[in-house]
Amino acid sequence: MARMTQCDDPADIQRRHLLQGLGMGAVVLVASSAGVRRLSAAEPLMAATTQPWSPVAYVMLHDDGMVTIICHRSEMGQGIRTTMPMIIADEMEADWSRCRVQQGDGDEKKYGSQNTDGSTSIRAFLTRYREAGATMRALLEDAAAMQWGVNSSEVRARQHVIVHEASGRSLPFAALVASARTLPMPAKERVHFKRIAERRWQGKTMPSIDLVPMISGTAVFGADVVLPGMVTAAIARPAVWGAKIVAVDDRAALQVPGVKRVLRLPDSPMPGGFLPLGGVAVIASDTWAAIKGRDALNITWDNGPNGSYESADYKRKLQAAVKLPGKAGRTQGNVDAGLAAASRKLSAEYYMPHLSHAQMEPVVALARVVNGAVEAWAPTQSPQDARKTIAEFLKVDVEKVTVHVTLLGGAFGRKSKPDFVCEAAWLAREMGTPVRVQWTRSDDLQHGYYHSVAAHRLEAGLDAAGKVVAWRHRSAYPSISATFAPNVTGPEADELTNGASDIPFAIPNMSVEVCPALAHTRIGWFRSVNAIHHGFAIGSFVDELAHAAGKDPVQFLVELIGPDRRVDLSKEGLAAPASNYDASWSDYPMDSGRAKGVVRLAAQNAGWGGTALPKGRGRGVAMLRSFLTYVAMVVEVEVLPDGTVRVLRASVAVDAGFIANPDRARAQMEGALIMAMSNILYSEVTFSKGRVTQSNYHDYGVTRMSAAPYSVDVHFVQSEAVPGGIGEPGVPPAGAAIANAIFAATGVRVRELPVGKQLAGWQKRKSEG
Secondary structure, three states, rough: OOOOEEEEOOHHHHHHHHHHHHHHHOOOEEEEOOOOEEEEEEEEEOOOOOOOOOOOOOEOOOOOEEEEEEOOOOOOOOOHHHHHHHHHHHHHHOOOHHHEEEOOOOOOOHOOOOOOOOOOOOOOOOOEEEHHHHHHHHHHHHHHHHHOOOHHEEEEEOOOEEOOOOOOEEEEEHHHHHHHHOOOOHHHHOOOOOOHHHHHOOOOOOOOHHHHHHHHHOOHHHOOOOOOOOEEEEEOOOOOOOOOOEEEEEEHHOOOOOOEEEEEEEEOOOOOOOOOOEEEEEEOHHHHHHHHHOOOOOOEEOOOOOOOOHHHHHHHHHHHOOOOOOEEEEEOOOOHHHHHOOOOEEEEEEOEEEEEEOOOOOOOEEEEEOEEEEEEEEEEOOOHHHHHHHHHHOOOOHHHHEEOOEEEOOOOOHHOHHHHHHHHHHHHHHOOOEEEEEHHHHHHHHHOEOOOOOOEEEEEEOOOOOEEEEEEEEEEOOHHHHOOOOOOOOOOHHEEEEEEEOOOOOOOEEEEEEEOOOOOOOEEEOOOOHHHHHHHHHHHHHHHHHHHOOOOOOHHHHHHHHHOOOOOOOHOOOOOOOOOOOOOOOOOOHHHHHHHHHHHHHHHHHHHOOOOOOOOOEEEEEEEEEEOOEEEEEEEEEEOOOOOOEEEEEEEEEEEOOOHHHHHHHHHHHHOOOOHHHHHHOOOOOOEEEOOOOOOOOOOOOHHHOOOEEEEEEEEOOOOOOOOOOOOOOHHHHHHHHHHHHHHHHOOOOEEEOOOOOOOOOOHHHHHH
16 A cells, blocks of 8 residues: 655644645645635635634645645544544545645644544544545536536546546546636535445555654654754752742752753742643753753752642542542432342442553653744644643743644653643743753653542442342542642532443432542543543442342343433433533433443453353453443453463453544554553552652553563444544453453452552462452
8 A cells, every 4th residue: 555645844844834835826625613615825724704613624735736634633653643634535535645644733723622632533523524525526526527518426536536437538636726726615515425335444444654654763753853052951840749949059950061051940820730840940961961960959848738648648538538428420319218228238449549641752842932932842732732831831922832743652641731841931931042851751750640549439239130229439539620720629520421420321229429539739631531440440340249149240231231222311310511521412322232232242252151261360341431432341361379460361342433543443442451451450659748659660560561461352343323532442441351350360359459469369368268
C-alpha cells in the first residue's frame, strides 16, 4: 500500500498557513457544525456569520493534485493523525499516496475543540470528517460534469481521477481545481457517504503514517524541537501542594558550570488549576547543567496545610466516609427495604491508591517571546488550554499566543494540563531567549496531577434464587474539581456517571452515592478517569456475588444485566444533569443487549467453562459500559508460590459501534490491559508529610515487557451504529477481570491495590482454609 506523506516539522506549520493555500490556487473546504463551506482568499477562515461555527476538518486540494488535511487533534499513539485523514480521503476517493497531514496549532476559532481526551476524536466528529470528504468528491464530480457537458450523476470519482464511463473520458483531480474553486457548492442530495462495500479504508486496517518516523528516529516529539540560542531550565517545584518559598540560597547553583541564571517563578493562587506550581528555575546551557544547578539550590519552604497529608491516615478517612450516607447519584426503588427483605446480604470494601500517569515521555516544552508575541512547542493534548493558560499566566492577549503541537510520547491525560508549557513561556520572556523546560521522570512523579485515591463500599441483597434485589454503592474520592475551584468537599453526584451510576444492571432497588473527600494534592483526569476505580470495585463485587449465589460468574453477570432493553437513564433515577459523556441519552441509551453480547463473546472466545486450568491458574471476567462503549474481558492468570501474578492471556470483546480503524482500536485494547495490569498489580503513589514518596520506575511499579501476556485476543462487534470511545473503555473492566482471576487461582480476594506482596504465602493460607 502506498504511504501517505506528512508535514511533520512543527517549525514550518505557520509558514504553511491555510491562507497560503487559498492564494496559490487550492480548493479549501472546511467541515463544521454548520455544514461544509468552501473558503477563499476573499473569505478567510473566520468570515462573519450568524450561523453556529465550530470547524473541525480542513481539506485542501492543491493545483498539483496534492491533498492536505489538517488534523486538529493530538497524536499520542492512538492513531488519529492516520484515522481522521483516512476517513476524509476515503470519502473523497483520493489517492492515499497523494495525501498529507498537517498538524493544527492551538486555535479554537479555527478548529473548535482540540482537547484530545475523553475518547472523542472519532465519536464526536465522524460525520463531519465524512462530510468534508464526500463534499469534495461531489464538487469535483460537478466540475468534471460541467466541463464535459454531462449530468453529474454520470461521473464518478475513482482514486484521484473523475471518470465518465459512457465515453471513457477521465480527468485528474488537479485539472479540476480551478473550476472547483468557483462552482456552486454541491446540492445537499449530491453529498452522500459511501456504502460499506464502497469504502476503501474505513473500518479496515491502515498502517500509521507516523510509525516509520517513530521507529526510525525522525518523528518530532517535544524534546526534539531546537531553536537557535535555546537554553534549558530545570525547576525546583514545591513538593507539597500549596507550599510557599520562605528563602532561597542560589550561590552554589550559580557556580555550576553552564548555569546562566536562577529565577523564581510566580506563586499561583490555590488551587491553581492549570497554572504552574511555582518554584525556582535554574537556566543553563544544557539539561545536565540545569539539573546539577537545581540540585545545588538551598530552598526553605513553608509547606502549609497540605504538609500533613499522609496516605495511611487519608485511607482510613475514606473508609470511614463510605460507611455513612452520601449524595445520591442514582436512586431506584427502595434500597433499604430491598436489603431488609433479602434472603442474604453481602458487603465488601475496596481501595485504590493515587496513580501517576507515568507516561514514557516526561513533559517538556519550548517557548520564545518576540515583541510580546509568545510561541510555544509542546507535546500537548489540549493546545487551546495551553494557549489560554499562557495568556492568563503572562497577562497577554490570547491572540498573541501560538502553540505548536508535537507528537506525544504517551500522555494518558497528563499532557492536557498545560502548566509545563506556561513555565517555558514565562521563563522565555524573562530570559529574552528561547527556553526549554525539561521535566525529569522524578519531576513527573512528584509534581504532577494524580488519579484520585478512592474507597468503595458495596452492599447487595440476594433473594432465595440468588438474584440481586438490592444494591447500594458508596464511594469516596477527591474530586478533579478541587484542582480548579476552592472549597470543594468532594465529587458531585453526577461524577458517578463515569461507570458507577450508569451500570446496565437490572436491579429493582438501587442507591449509588458519593461521599465527601477533601483533596490534598492536584487531582487530574487519568486515562478512563473514575471508571477505573468504579470498574474495579463493581466488577470485583459482582464476582463475589456470583460465588455467594453459587453461580458461574459469566452466567451470573448475564442474568444481572437482565432482559434486552434500551434505556434513557436520565429517566431511571440518575441525578441531574444525568451526564452521558457529553452525548444525549437518545443517541446513546444504555443498551443491555450490547452489554450481554460482549460478555458472551469474550467468554466464548476465551473457552470459558471448558477444560479446567492447572493449580495456581484462574480466569476472571468483568464488563463495564464507559465512554459509550461496552467492553468485557476474560483474563487468565497464574499466581506463583511467592505471590507473583503472571497475566497469561486475555479475551477482549468490544462493542463500540462503528470502528474506523480496527488496527489502532485493537492496539488501544491491548494497551488498556497492560495499563490495567500496572494499576492492579504494581502502581501506587503514596504521600508522607504532603510529599510523594515515589521517585522513578524503581519504586513506582509499571508493567514490564517481560510481564506482558502471551496473547491478547480482541474481538469487535461489527456495527454501523454511532461510534463510542476506544482509548479509555478497555482499562476499567480489565482491572476487575485480573482481580477476579486471582481469586479463581488462589481463593484470595483482592480488595486493596496494588496487589504487590499481598499474595505471598497464598498456598499455605488456602490449604489452611
